[in-house]
Amino acid sequence: MTRQTLKWLLPLLLALAVPWAFEDQGYGIRVLTLVLLFAAMGQAWNIVGGLANQISLGHAAFFGLGAYTSTLLLMRWGISPWIGMIAAMGVAAVAGGLLSLPTMRLRGHYFALATLAFGEVMRAIANTWASVTGGPVGISVPFSEGSLALMQFKSSMPYYYLMLGAVVVTSLIFWLISRSRLGYRLRAVKANPQAAEVIGVNTALTRIQASVISAALMGACGTLYAQFIFFFDPDTVFSLVGISVKVALVCIIGGVGTVAGPLLGALVMIPLEELFNEWLSGRTAGASQLAYGVILIAIILIEPRGLSVLWFRVRDMLKGNHA
């Protein structure tokens, strides 16, 4: 067994064992489940944001589409969320492909703006189209007495393993892409689109492929979220701050473009946010979100060259101490 495999096997074994140290149905395991869900979403964002350096602020669109697709299939026709999840990935993939057609030539602020607008419009549609989505009131997922076929469980532990599975799958996909021809094409497009075109890279196709894969994975996460949380409304699943920004942030804080980045980012961000909720929930509404915004600004001011640099700086410092 090489050191490389050990490096991944140990954390995985640890992750598998962790729930046994927590009280089932407790608060702790729910937070960890959310950590895993956001790590999986961060990994999906990483394909576009990390490998291609396209800063998407609209990934909530795919997440929300995924949540609505599977939940509506379940409510209207009793279709199992396992099948609904595949439908959700399909719908999100189509949306991702469509959005990438007009936006693939945009970079930096322009790309961020276009994707942000896309997410906001999805939210507006979901709020308006009440006959299908239930409108601003939201949707309650009908609860059965817990069944694997319906992806519904009475205790928290199965959800934890479900999300762990999502993390493993999305991480594996990210890792495979980053080492595949698509990954190298994405990096070439990121570094210099014109030069990439000259050496025979189809930049348009490359960006569409990345966008479709990333969107499909977000869609699957939307389904998982709906089954875990049981109630959602347009303003939660299509939220700019709650989903789009947070997913990107998880990546950026942990380290953009790396497999471990979203995992580390989620491990820091989500419990931190929960802590704030805990501390400040007794105060007026908005206090915990406010603290979250302040931290975001502070991190950027401490390391304006790109947040992942901060992580590498700390890591180098730690390494230096050990040597």
Next chain:
Amino acid sequence: MQFLQALVDGILLGGVYAVISIGLTLVFGVVSIVNFAQGEFLMVGMYVAYFAWRLLGLDPLAGAVLSFMVAFALGVLVQKFLINRVLGAPAVAQIFLTVGLLIVMENLALMLFGSEFRSVQTPYQMTAFSVGPLLLSAPYLLAFCVASVSGFVLWWVLKKTWWGMAVRATAQDPMAARLYGISTQRVHQLAFGLGVGLTALGGGIILPYLTASPTVGSQFSVLMFTAVVLGGLGSVMGAVVGGIAVGVIQSLSSLFLPMQLQNLVLFAVFILVLAFRPEGLLKKAGS
């Protein structure tokens, strides 16, 4: 007839959008940063005008001057202590700094004022003037007039005053401006203050026909960005044309679409313009 009425309404709405969007484009043109929190300064403007009305009995159209001043001061501070520090940083850092500002401002408003919608009562709220077969709603018309006047004042300041020239010089060539002894740092602060101030003023003058809430800014974001992108990011004239175009598009689409889906039409316009002419429909004619 219905069409003509919608067109006129659209132009009146659009005049206000123009002023709001000039603010955004001014910030981009001079400071080279896309301020994702611009809509939240509009929200600040609405609350200042609201409290000026409730506590001082000031009409929102006059209160909008206070909105401008408060947002101007806030803008100078934000530029000095936050934006200035990421000017050379990669797009990621710039984007997330202003997004962070958006989160902070929205939630600060939620903490301070609660989530309820607040509206003012003015004597002219229900008034409308009939011009031939058309009806001109008084709040729309008055807001349009104040917007036009403030747009004109800004134009005069940029054209005729020393500071205005310094702002234009910095927008064109920061290095050369610095060589001529212009403090670009000061100019950035001035431009950011003017930019968010103008948007906040727009927030004040729409108060007679819209309600203030902590999240009102996000409703205006797509609208504002569409106007600015239509006219070309950084172009003040472009923002005027873009703002009016957005007002007209919104008003005409209200003839056959529900209220909230008007944003869908705007989004389609926004994406199409970004995709095919990211430099704007108008050729950028300086600023």
